[in-house]
Amino acid sequence: MMKMSPLAAAALSLAIAAPAAAQTMPMPAACAPLVGTFLTLKSDDPTADPGEVGRSLVTLSSDGIALMTDTAQSGGEDFQPFSDASGAWVCDGTGDDGAVGFRAVLIDFTFPTEAEPDQQVVRIDIAGRFEPVADMLAGDTRVSFFPVGDDPLDPAAATSSTGYAFTGRKVTVAE
Numbered sequence: 588m589m590k591m592s593p594l595a596a597a598a599l600s601l602a603i604a605a606p607a608a609a610q611t612m613p614m615p616a617a618c619a620p621l622v623g624t625f626l627t628l629k630s631d632d633p634t635a636d637p638g639e640v641g642r643s644l645v646t647l648s649s650d651g652i653a654l655m656t657d658t659a660q661s662g663g664e665d666f667q668p669f670s671d672a673s674g675a676w677v678c679d680g681t682g683d684d685g686a687v688g689f690r691a692v693l694i695d696f697t698f699p700t701e702a703e704p705d706q707q708v709v710r711i712d713i714a715g716r717f718e719p720v721a722d723m724l725a726g727d728t729r730v731s732f733f734p735v736g737d738d739p740l741d742p743a744a745a746t747s748s749t750g751y752a753f754t755g756r757k758v759t760v761a762e
Contacts, residue, residue: 614649618678620757621689621717622649625724627755645691645713645724645755647676653691655711667697672711686716694739697732707732710739715753724755 614622624646646654655672662668674693681687691713699706710733715726731745738744 614651614678615680617681618687618689619649620719621647621676621678621687623647624758625755626758627724627753629728629751629753641751643753644758647689647691651675651677653693653713655693655695662698662700667700667703667707669697669709670695672709674711676713682716684718685720686718688714688716690714692740706735708735708737708739709733710742710745712742722756724757725753727752 624644627643627645629641629643641657641659643655643657646652648654653672653674653676657669657672659666660669660671672693672695674691676689676691679688679690691711693711693713695709695711697703697707697709710731712729712731713726715724717724727750729748729750731739731742731748733739733744733746737746
């Protein structure tokens with residue numbers, strides 16, 4: 588019999604549970620512009636040098652699944668490398684200005700390093716808006732950290748967190 592680490596078991600549980608929960612949510616037609624992959628630009632300081640700016644791909648599926656890949660995944664001097672993120676998203680509908688709002692919760696995992704040997708679970712909360720006329724996605728992200736044994740689905744259990752704003756455009760194929 589193959590043994591599975593607690594971290595692998597948690598990842599498998601999330602991979603199975605998130606799509607099942609996400610698929611139960613009906614999507615209003617007004618939310619269709621959110622479905623797809625967005626190339627985002629993130630920075631605490633919009634005037635920052637290019638080396639301080641990060642990019643990510645955020646994918647929102649029609650059945651409520653959210654995926655994210657980030658240019659910072661290889662880690663840095665002050666943070667551990669981390670995995671792709673998976674989770675769920677919901678559409679908040681269209682505002683008076685025509686922008687479509689959404690929220691997403693994604694989970695990823697850090698990888699231990701010599702400097703930071705304790706692996707962590709990471710919860711990524713995104714609140715954003717897509718403006719169809721401007722073809723622009725914008726929002727805020729909160730990244731929260733949890734010991735591997737704690738519950739990342741409980742935001743109050745986080746040991747630390749950070750955040751950033753982002754903008755982005757939908758990845759499309761030219762006609």
